[in-house]
Structure formats: structure tokens, C-alpha cells
Amino acid sequence: MSRPSNAATAARTPGVPNKKSDLVGARLPKWAPYGAGAGAVVLALGLRSLLDWTGWYTAFFTAAVLFIVILTAWSFSVEGRRRAKDRFATTLICSSFVGAIVPLVLILGYIGIKGVSVFSADFFLKSMNGVTSRQDGGGLYHALVGTLELVLIAAVIALPIGILTAIYLVEYGRGKFAKAVTFFVDVMTGVPSIVAGLFVYTFLLLGFGMRPFGAAGAIALAILMVPVSVRASEEMLKLVPRDLREASYALGVPKWRTIVKVVLPTAMSGLITSSLLAIARVAGETAPLILLVGYTARINFNPFSGDQATLPMMVWDQLGKRSGTTSNDLTEARAWGAALTLVLLVLILNVGARLLARLARPKTH
Amino acid sequence: MAKRIDVEDVNVYYSEFLAIEGASIKIAPLSVTAFIGPSGCGKSTFLRILNRMHEVIPGGRVSGKVLLDGEDLYGPGVDPVNVRRTVGMVFQKANPFPTMSIYDNVIAGYKIAGSKKNRGQLDDIVEQSLRRSNLWEEVKHRLNRPGASLSGGQQQRLCIARAIAVEPSVLLMDEPCSALDPISTLAIEDLITELKATYTIVIVTHNMQQAARVSDRTAFFNLAGVGQPGKLVEYDETAKIFSNPTQRATEDYISGRFG
Numbered sequence A: 001m002s003r004p005s006n007a008a009t010a011a012r013t014p015g016v017p018n019k020k021s022d023l024v025g026a027r028l029p030k031w032a033p034y035g036a037g038a039g040a041v042v043l044a045l046g047l048r049s050l051l052d053w054t055g056w057y058t059a060f061f062t063a064a065v066l067f068i069v070i071l072t073a074w075s076f077s078v079e080g081r082r083r084a085k086d087r088f089a090t091t092l093i094c095s096s097f098v099g100a101i102v103p104l105v106l107i108l109g110y111i112g113i114k115g116v117s118v119f120s121a122d123f124f125l126k127s128m129n130g131v132t133s134r135q136d137g138g139g140l141y142h143a144l145v146g147t148l149e150l151v152l153i154a155a156v157i158a159l160p161i162g163i164l165t166a167i168y169l170v171e172y173g174r175g176k177f178a179k180a181v182t183f184f185v186d187v188m189t190g191v192p193s194i195v196a197g198l199f200v201y202t203f204l205l206l207g208f209g210m211r212p213f214g215a216a217g218a219i220a221l222a223i224l225m226v227p228v229s230v231r232a233s234e235e236m237l238k239l240v241p242r243d244l245r246e247a248s249y250a251l252g253v254p255k256w257r258t259i260v261k262v263v264l265p266t267a268m269s270g271l272i273t274s275s276l277l278a279i280a281r282v283a284g285e286t287a288p289l290i291l292l293v294g295y296t297a298r299i300n301f302n303p304f305s306g307d308q309a310t311l312p313m314m315v316w317d318q319l320g321k322r323s324g325t326t327s328n329d330l331t332e333a334r335a336w337g338a339a340l341t342l343v344l345l346v347l348i349l350n351v352g353a354r355l356l357a358r359l360a361r362p363k364t365h
Numbered sequence B: 001m002a003k004r005i006d007v008e009d010v011n012v013y014y015s016e017f018l019a020i021e022g023a024s025i026k027i028a029p030l031s032v033t034a035f036i037g038p039s040g041c042g043k044s045t046f047l048r049i050l051n052r053m054h055e056v057i058p059g060g061r062v063s064g065k066v067l068l069d070g071e072d073l074y075g076p077g078v079d080p081v082n083v084r085r086t087v088g089m090v091f092q093k094a095n096p097f098p099t100m101s102i103y104d105n106v107i108a109g110y111k112i113a114g115s116k117k118n119r120g121q122l123d124d125i126v127e128q129s130l131r132r133s134n135l136w137e138e139v140k141h142r143l144n145r146p147g148a149s150l151s152g153g154q155q156q157r158l159c160i161a162r163a164i165a166v167e168p169s170v171l172l173m174d175e176p177c178s179a180l181d182p183i184s185t186l187a188i189e190d191l192i193t194e195l196k197a198t199y200t201i202v203i204v205t206h207n208m209q210q211a212a213r214v215s216d217r218t219a220f221f222n223l224a225g226v227g228q229p230g231k232l233v234e235y236d237e238t239a240k241i242f243s244n245p246t247q248r249a250t251e252d253y254i255s256g257r258f259g
Helices: A005-010 A032-051 A057-079 A081-116 A121-125 A141-172 A175-189 A193-208 A214-238 A242-250 A255-283 A287-292 A311-320 A329-360 B043-049 B080-086 B102-106 B108-113 B119-132 B152-165 B182-195 B208-214 B238-243 B248-254
Strands: B005-014 B017-027 B032-036 B060-068 B087-090 B170-174 B200-204 B217-223 B230-237
Touching: A032 A057, A057 A081, A081 A329, A121 A141, A121 A329, A141 A175, A141 A214, A141 A255, A141 A311, A141 A329, A175 A214, A193 A214, A193 A287, A214 A255, A214 A287, A242 A255, A242 B087, A242 B152, A255 A329, A255 B108, A287 A311, A311 A329, B005 B043, B017 B043, B017 B217, B032 B043, B032 B208, B043 B170, B043 B200, B043 B217, B043 B230, B080 B087, B087 B152, B102 B108, B102 B119, B102 B152, B108 B152, B119 B152, B119 B182, B152 B182, B182 B200, B182 B208, B208 B238, B217 B238, B217 B248, B230 B238, B230 B248, B238 B248
Parallel strands: B017 B230, B032 B200, B032 B217, B087 B170, B170 B200
Antiparallel strands: B005 B017, B005 B060, B217 B230
């Protein structure tokens, strides 16, 4: 076997000179991934100047592919087939992770940088009423009020339905009807939000001849929330061990009391998480709101009458106020500000979900 | 008060599968009866039909008669909830409620069922039940700590306290010591002997020494082969089962020559 000398020396057992151990295989040096990476970058840069590529995207992806190829081939020649496969898989998984995280960080970073410049106390406390696209000032108070009200109404409608359906599916559902419910919940998960909007538009606004109002949008959001809530709550309820239900039955406790006093408290932590994630899922929904809620620059506290502003609609409104193709810094800044507020709202919901879930988790100490 | 159990020619099913065929047994009040037999022979299933826990599993059903002091548990109009209040159960794996304190776990039967006992009565029930399950001295200073903070053996004794707190007439135990170390096992065996004075106890065990130590009578279950229904092969005084069984299969199983 021809192996590099440093690996061969390392492979010798200290007490038994010149005898090669069967347990120690040849390994690439620790810096091998970095070396392969540097080599790939240099090669890609060389190719770029050689072939007159413009821009950096092609060079970047060439470097990435070269990195995987170089490291795997090097590993194969030194470490053998199994290790080479391991290197290949590790590299692939790590680059997928980077590929997934980079756009996320870029989006959040960009929104953060663009949005934070417009943040001020006024921005959160004033509406856009009377503020023209060429004027400074104004704020998103009206949109924040609308989004919070709509999401709250949607949650009040959807979460009880979602959680009760999940309880039905986990605790009572048997046979064809339960299978049908599961099937339709799955189908509903994939319903585009504009379809939910259209449904409410047809039955509520056209059917009763009403003008757009906040609660109509909340109903559409609730329709979108129910399947998310059902699926997530169902998983959480399934995590409650059978043992606990049986222990309760064996004490002579009726089934409904077992569900209320044993199953739900045990799953409470997960149910809180699933509910807040369902809320976060619809908080940024826009399409149904265009049809059902409209937009207004004024503050409207009443979700049951008149157009209401929401954060996603404010982003849309402000960006739409650009004059032609020329950008307008004032409206764009406000749009980014509203977008950042929406992201922060979802972030707060997520963090809040985790904190609440931690508080509700069963303790062992 | 402790009650007698008479099982008459019972068949137990999981959907279409016949799990136990034609089993009959008479269990005297204030006695300890052990069920032994190889895995999958239906002894746990048989135990679970004695408090209608079998039907909790989808497809589980029973034909035949199970009489508790002459009253058929499977008769028309019988509420399984009331049956389970009379016939308590302790499970193989200790399963204290994770959201409840030690105190609340003991009175779970009252608390979950919505009983209107006052604090003083509940305090008495907790102390009595924990004393009878030999756990009081170990936990009396930390009754408000979660039940899951106890060791495995303590958790199992907590579950026994929880089961006897609702004052059943019969106590069923499904391999209560299988996950415990020898010291905790001994504690629970001593407890079974003490509880015999008040309850009719039925215990499923894989440990034949345990059956010999704690039980008055022993039932041996066996099955002819995979997919075949389990059967009650022999039921007699424990001393007779372990020294001079009448059936060949029992003798083979007891002496370890089985299979």
C-alpha cells in the first residue's frame, strides 16, 4: 500500500516499532478542507480571467463545485473510498446549509438596514392621513392597529376550531370520517391565500352586498390558519404518551375529563407554540386583504366597518406611490419601515411562543 | 371493601384476532393472585379486561362474563368509568402525571374527576395513601415538587399511592417491578403483602420468584404458537404450581425447560 509517509508514521504503534496498526487509517491533514477551498477559489479566479467571465456568480458557483470535486478526489486518493464518500456528503450538507442560510440573512439584513432608518417614535404613533408621497413624516400606526386587530380576530376564530379538530382527530376520530377530515385539512394547507380571499369575497361581500371591512379579511386569514393549527396541534397531542391517558382512565376518570385535565395540560407547551406559529404564518398575508379589507391612510379602529390598513398593504401602497420609474426615497423608506415592523412582529411572536412554551413545559425538578 | 372476581369462559379479541380463548378463573377477596407466562400469551390483556381497560385500545372487545361480587362488568348499562373506580390499576412503566406535583398526583383521581373534597380531607388522603405505599417519609417535605422528580422506584410507589387513594376494591398490577432495581422491587413486594389486608390484588409478573414470594394463587397462561390464542393453562395454589403442577407445560415453564 502506498500511503503518504506522515500518515504511515502516525500509524505505527508506539510500543511496537515498524508494525502498522490495522485500526489507524491514512487521514488528510486537518487543514485539508481549507486548502481545497483556497485551491478551488484560486482556480475559479484563474478561469474567470482566462475565459473573460463578467460578474461574479459563475466564478462563485465554479469555485463551489471545484471545492467539492477537489476535496473528494483528494480524499479518495489518500483516505480511500469510504472516507471520500463521507467527505463528499459532509461538504454537500454543509454547502446546502450555507445555501439556505445566506438568502435568509441577506433578506433580514437588507430589510433591517433599509427599514431602521425611518424608525422613530412618530413613525409608530402617527398614521399616513394627509401625508402625500412627496412629504416627510407620517407613520404606520394605522396599519399596525389594523394588522393586530385582524390577526387577533383571525386567531379567535381559527385557533379554537383548529385545536378542537385536532382533539377530535387524536382522541375520537376513527374510520372514514376522520380520514376525510385529515385529507381535507391537508388539501386546505395548500390552498393559495387568494382563493380563501375570493371565497369570502363571493359569499360575504358579494352575497350580502357589503363594502370591504376588516373582519372579512380576518375570516379569510382564519380559513388559512385552521389547517396549520390543526396539523401542528395534532402532532403535539400525539406526543402525549398513551400511558398518561391510561393512568387517568384507570383512576375512574371519564374520557373528556382526561382530555381536559391530563392531555391538554401535558401538551400545553406545544399547543402554545403551534398556535403562535399559525398566527405568525398569516400575519404577513396580503392577497386576501386586497380584496376584503382594502387600504386607508386614516386610523380605523373598527374592524366591522370601512377599509382598514394593514402592514403588508401599507408596504404595497407606499411602493405603489412611486412616480413612474423614478424612485421616491420618502415612500420607499416608509415601505421598508413597514416591512421591517412586520418582520419584527413575527419575530416577537416566535420568541414569545418559545418563552411561553418554556413556562408551560412540565417540570422535572 | 375487597371484592371477589369470577371470570366465566371469556374470549378476548383485538378486532378479529382472538387473543385469549375460553378463560375462567375465580379470585377470592383479600388475596394476591399472580399471572405468569411467556411474552405475548395474553396475561396483561387478561388483566386489563378486569377493569375494562382492554376496550381503550381500538378494536378491543370481550365476550363472556366477568363478575365482580356477582355483578357482570360487561352487563348492559354498566359504565366503564364506574368499573375503573372500583378496580384500580398500576402499570408496568411508572406514569406519574408530568404536569402535577407529588401531592396532586396522589389526589389525581379526585382532582381530575372534579370531586368536591376540601383541603383538609385531601391532605388526609395524601398522607394516608403515601404512608400505605411506604413513600411518605421520603417525600413528606417536598410534596409540591413535580412527580417526575422522583426516582423510578419512588415514581412507581407514587403511582400505587395514586391508585389506592381513590379506595378501589381490587388492585391490578401489570408487571409493576419490571423496570425497577432489586431494592425498589423488594419495597413494592412488601407493600403488596401489606395491601393484601385491604384489597384483592392481581399481579402480572415475568419474575417467577416474585410470583412465588407474593402470591397466594398463581395462574399460568400459555399459547400454542404465534398467531394462536393464549389460554389459561393452570390455576392453583402458588405452592402447588411451583412444586407439583398438574400440567406438563406449567412444569416446563417453571423449571426453565420451556421452548
